[in-house]
Amino acid sequence: MKDVRVRFAPSPTGYLHIGGLRTAVYNYLYARQHDGKFLLRIEDTDRTRFVEGAIENLIRSLNWSGIEIDEGVVLRDGEVAQVGDKGPYIQSERLEIYRKYVDQLIESGHAYHCFCSKERLDALREEQKIKGQVPRYDGLCRSISPEEAQKRIDAGEEYVIRLKLPHDRDISFEDEARGTITINTNEMDDQVLMKSDGFPTYHLAVVVDDHLMDITHVIRGEEWLPSTPKHVYLYEAFGWEPPTYIHLPGVLNKDHKKLSKRQGDVSVEDFRGHGYLPEGLVNYLALVGWSPEDNQEIFSMDELIEAFDTSRIARTGGVFDVKKLDWVNSHYMKELSREELLEMALPYLAEAGLLTEEEAKKDPERYLILMDTIQEGLDRLEQVPEACDFLYGEYKVEEEAALEQLKSESAPAVVDALKEILEGMDEITFEDAQGLMKKVQKASGVKGKNLYMPARAAMTGNVHGPELSNIIYLLGKDEILDRLEKAKAYM
Ligand code: GLU
Numbered sequence: 001m002k003d004v005r006v007r008f009a010p011s012p013t014g015y016l017h018i019g020g021l022r023t024a025v026y027n028y029l030y031a032r033q034h035d036g037k038f039l040l041r042i043e044d045t046d047r048t049r050f051v052e053g054a055i056e057n058l059i060r061s062l063n064w065s066g067i068e069i070d071e072g073v074v075l076r077d078g079e080v081a082q083v084g085d086k087g088p089y090i091q092s093e094r095l096e097i098y099r100k101y102v103d104q105l106i107e108s109g110h111a112y113h114c115f116c117s118k119e120r121l122d123a124l125r126e127e128q129k130i131k132g133q134v135p136r137y138d139g140l141c142r143s144i145s146p147e148e149a150q151k152r153i154d155a156g157e158e159y160v161i162r163l164k165l166p167h168d169r170d171i172s173f174e175d176e177a178r179g180t181i182t183i184n185t186n187e188m189d190d191q192v193l194m195k196s197d198g199f200p201t202y203h204l205a206v207v208v209d210d211h212l213m214d215i216t217h218v219i220r221g222e223e224w225l226p227s228t229p230k231h232v233y234l235y236e237a238f239g240w241e242p243p244t245y246i247h248l249p250g251v252l253n254k255d256h257k258k259l260s261k262r263q264g265d266v267s268v269e270d271f272r273g274h275g276y277l278p279e280g281l282v283n284y285l286a287l288v289g290w291s292p293e294d295n296q297e298i299f300s301m302d303e304l305i306e307a308f309d310t311s312r313i314a315r316t317g318g319v320f321d322v323k324k325l326d327w328v329n330s331h332y333m334k335e336l337s338r339e340e341l342l343e344m345a346l347p348y349l350a351e352a353g354l355l356t357e358e359e360a361k362k363d364p365e366r367y368l369i370l371m372d373t374i375q376e377g378l379d380r381l382e383q384v385p386e387a388c389d390f391l392y393g394e395y396k397v398e399e400e401a402a403l404e405q406l407k408s409e410s411a412p413a414v415v416d417a418l419k420e421i422l423e424g425m426d427e428i429t430f431e432d433a434q435g436l437m438k439k440v441q442k443a444s445g446v447k448g449k450n451l452y453m454p455a456r457a458a459m460t461g462n463v464h465g466p467e468l469s470n471i472i473y474l475l476g477k478d479e480i481l482d483r484l485e486k487a488k489a490y491m
Contacts, residue, residue, distance in 0.1 A: 004036025006217050007072070008062075009206070011043045012054035015267035016061040018320070019221065019251040019259060022285040026248060027219045028067045029286070029308040036216070040072040041209060042090040045199045055080050055090075061268040065278045066301055086213045091205050098200035101208050101238070102161050102193055106146070110237035111193055113149040113159045114141040136189045137162065161194040163203075163230065163237075171229040176217075176246040177313040183229040191230050203227060207234040210243055219246045219310075246310050249289045250317035259320055275348060275381025277336075280329030287328075288318035298331050326379040333378045338371040345371065345384040352385035354392045366474070369430060373470040390460045391474050395483045397461045397490050405457035406490045410450040415458050415491070417444035419484050422477050433473035458487040 008024040010016070016024075031038040040062070042055055059075045071084035082089050105111035114137070125135040142164060144152075153159060165185045172182040193204040200208075210218060225247045235242040253259050259266050265274070271281055283299050291314070292299075292307045299307065336344070342360065349355040360367045374387040385392075397403055405411065417440045425432065440455065441447050456468055459480055465471065472480065 002214070002216050004031060004034035004216050005039065005214050006031050006036060006219055007039040007041050007210070007213065007215050009041040009043050009209075009220075010058055011046065012051060012058060014051035014054045014057065015269055016058050017259075017261075017266050018268060018271065018281075018285060019266075021061070021065060021268050021281070022251060022288060023219065023221055023248060024062060024067055025065070025282055025286055025304075026246075026290070026308070026313075029305050030217060030219060030246075030310070031070070032305045033308055037070040038068070039084070039213060039215070040069045040074070040089065041213070042073050043202065043205065044090060044092045045202065045205055047092070047199065057269070061272075064272060065268065065282055089213075091200075091209065094205070094209070095198060095200070097212070098194065098204055098208055099198070102200070102204060105163075105193070105234075105237055106161065108237065110164055111161050112142055112164050113144065113153065114162045114190075114192075115144070115149075115152055115157050115159050116140060134187075139190060142190070158196045160192045160196050162190040163193055163234065165190055165230075165233060171233055173228060173232045173242065173245060175225075175228075176244055176310045178225075178247060178315060181225070181228070185229075185233070188229060203230055203234070207231050207238070211235070211238070211240045215243050217244045217246060219248065222247045222249055246313065249314050251285075251288055252317040252319050254319060254321075256317065256319065273382075275344075275383070276325065276329050277332045277381075280325070280332040280380075283332070284325045284328040288320055289314050297328065330379040333380065334375065336375070338368045338375065341371045341375055342367055344381050348381055348384045349388070354385055354388060365430075369470060370474055373466045373474065376466070390462070390465050390471060395461055395486050397457065397487070399462055401463045402457040402461055403490060405453045405463055406487055408450070408454055410444075410446045411454040411458070411491055413444040414440060414446055414451055414454045415484055415487060417446075418455060418458070419481065422481055425477060428473055428477050430473045433469045436472055437468065459483055461487075 006027040008020075008027050010020055028038050030036070040059070042058075044050065055073065056075060056078070059069070059073065059080075062069065063075070071086070072082065072089035074081055074083055088094055102111060106113070116137075121137070124138060128135045141162070149159075165188055167185060169185045170182050171185060171188075172180060175181055191203050192201050194200050209215075228245055228247070232242050251259050253263060261267075265271060268281070272278075279300065282301065283304070286299065286304050286308075287297065290308065290312055292309075292312070296307070333341075342364075346355070346357055346360060349360075350357065355367070370388065370391065374384065377387060378384065397406065421436065421439050421443060422428075428436070437451065437455065441451055444451065452468065453463055456465065456471075457463055459468075459475065460471060475483070
């Protein structure tokens with residue numbers, strides 16, 4: 001058995017689509033499960049789509065997600081670098097290689113020069129459309145002899161190089177997730193392999209590279225499934241062994257359409273910005289299009305590596321459900337230490353203008369307690385500022401239930417006792433805060449719900465929220481006294 005080698009081969013469009021991340025994740029899981037290698041190859045032969053900084057962005061997103069690149073394009077000290085002995089791994093640096101192999105195909109009669117103009121091809125397509133036919137090249141240049149072709153090239157005519165498919169032949173291949181797939185060449189087009197600018201098309205480059213880079217398994221999106229017979233034929237034409245194919249179902253939106261940028265967030269960066277944790281995003285994405293044998297839903301990367309099974313990849317698209325993602329992510333939010341949570345939350349608090357890093361450094365314990373206080377209810381980091389509203393928000397009583405509490409029979413006694421006790425204290429330490437409500441109970445003679453609900457309403461304006469003793473500590477003496485005065489206005 002050959003050593004497993006898989007590749008993720010994105011085009012550098014500027015961002016990593018979450019569907020792309022899922023493809024990368026499945027490749028990575030497969031590589032790790034089989035002690036194989038995970039390669040990153042950059043497919044940038046479509047120069048019209050070139051975006052500055054796109055490769056760096058892509059790799060940063062992969063790294064953030066916990067995917068380690070064994071070979072190919074990597075970042076070293078923030079700079080794009082390449083590792084491995086089968087490079088270059090950036091297609092635009094491999095043009096000579098493609099030229100050599102396409103010449104080989106012409107030589108062996110598997111490819112030909114095509115001189116058809118854009119106008120002719122457009123007209124042909126129009127005509128076929130009107131006749132209700134599938135637009136396809138009609139093979140006009142197939143019969144041009146190599147000598148004549150050379151003459152026309154020498155005369156400066158523009159040309160592309162096309163694959164010369166045999167007529168009426170079944171091309172079959174095994175897809176590990178979908179079984180045997182067979183297509184007749186009469187249904188296929190004489191694919192352009194090399195464009196007039198000397199750049200290969202995706203189809204030529206992908207076959208040449210996968211072969212030269214010893215790729216054993218091609219795991220990619222199902223949008224490439226219709227192209228696979230062409231690739232399989234190219235392997236035959238070169239006399240090479242094709243890899244094993246595994247095509248993945250799409251990642252769909254709620255309307256079962258492809259997730260697209262127009263409808264909102266699709267890039268890994270977007271989700272990172274919303275404060276999803278890499279563990280949560282990867283865990284959830286792995287479940288869109290694959291399911292384990294049991295109903296387990298929470299998986300660390302190591303557990304995914306263990307459980308992943310290509311025969312359990314779905315055949316139909318999986319819906320990307322943000323609610324489910326939130327649920328999975330909340331699991332990882334709860335697993336963070338309060339130190340980790342504070343570090344990750346600070347950019348969001350700073351952005352909201354609530355807390356700067358310097359301020360947090362002055363009294364770390366206080367902010368760690370704040371993290372303890374809010375952690376339970378968080379699905380993602382973006383929610384941190386709102387979760388801190390009890391502390392930073394303006395005091396107001398809007399909830400009907402809170403108003404009722406302030407107007408309840410026990411409220412005046414509770415508020416008076418609170419006020420008196422606080423006035424007799426210096427600043428409230430964390431320990432003081434733990435015992436404070438007991439003291440209020442003693443002084444007011446009120447206990448249970450009748451004590452806690454009005455007290456909470458008076459201090460926060462709400463009847464629900466995080467642990468009251470933490471709130472007391474975090475608000476501090478002066479702020480609570482201030483709020484008690486304001487609460488009185490509602491009583
Ligand atoms: N460059 C292609 C893409 O952007 C790669 C397809 C493949 O994996 O063969 O999806």
